[in-house]
Amino acid sequence: MKTVVIYTSQTGFTKRYAEWIAKRMNADILDLKEAKKKPDSFFDGYDAIVYGGWCMAGKVAKCGWFLGKVSAWQGKRLAIFAVGCSPDGTPEVAAAMKQLLTDEQRKYIKAFYCQGGINYDRMSFPYRMAMKMFAGSLKNKKNATAKDKEMGEFIAQNHDLADIRFIEPVVAYLEEKKNPAS
Numbered sequence: 001m002k003t004v005v006i007y008t009s010q011t012g013f014t015k016r017y018a019e020w021i022a023k024r025m026n027a028d029i030l031d032l033k034e035a036k037k038k039p040d041s042f043f044d045g046y047d048a049i050v051y052g053g054w055c056m057a058g059k060v061a062k063c064g065w066f067l068g069k070v071s072a073w074q075g076k077r078l079a080i081f082a083v084g085c086s087p088d089g090t091p092e093v094a095a096a097m098k099q100l101l102t103d104e105q106r107k108y109i110k111a112f113y114c115q116g117g118i119n120y121d122r123m124s125f126p127y128r129m130a131m132k133m134f135a136g137s138l139k140n141k142k143n144a145t146a147k148d149k150e151m152g153e154f155i156a157q158n159h160d161l162a163d164i165r166f167i168e169p170v171v172a173y174l175e176e177k178k179n180p181a182s
């Protein structure tokens with residue numbers, strides 16, 4: 001199965017996941033900027049297309065390009081993965097994943113969440129400010145719960161919780177088509 005992994009990453013976590021998936025699948029890998037320059041016919045040769053983007057305010061960064069193309073790619077294996085700092089299994093992640101795809105898209109695209117982290121050193125200034133303000137607002141808000149404070153502390157600092165085990169469901173999904181008899 002010929003696979004291409006397309007990603008957009010600001011601080012490196014999504015890129016790392018894209019590289020892990022591409023390596024495991026022996027797939028091609030493209031930064032979204034490169035992918036956008038390709039003619040539509042370029043993607044005809046792929047059986048599977050995977051898009052990865054980082055989570056931004058409950059959305060997946062720049063997923064519009066991929067989601068704008070998918071209806072024409074319904075005969076292919078399609079997956080999208082979101083990389084965020086929120087711990088997997090939290091209601092925030094569930095809500096973000098729920099609103100990522102329409103009911104129609106869910107019939108032919110599978111969505112996955114991969115926990116990344118925070119790297120303030122590689123973040124652009126406006127995003128660094130936005131995250132610091134969000135962290136501060138959680139910690140200092142009136143009637144902040146212990147959970148709010150804990151989350152505020154968690155996102156105020158650099159951390160790296162990316163783990164290759166998060167690619168397993170993505171790979172399994174892609175492999176399913178690769179070996180339809182198994």
Ligand SMILES: Cc1cc2nc3c(=O)[nH]c(=O)nc-3n(C[C@H](O)[C@H](O)[C@H](O)COP(=O)(O)O)c2cc1C
Nearest residue numbers: 009010011012013014054057058084085086116117
């Ligand atoms: C402005 C901004 C908003 C963010 N919003 C979310 C969010 O809603 N949910 C989440 O889990 N992570 C959020 N994050 C954290 C990033 O998704 C996280 O740092 C991710 O690992 C970055 O991936 P990258 O290294 O590929 O850029 C946000 C980060 C920034 C800068």
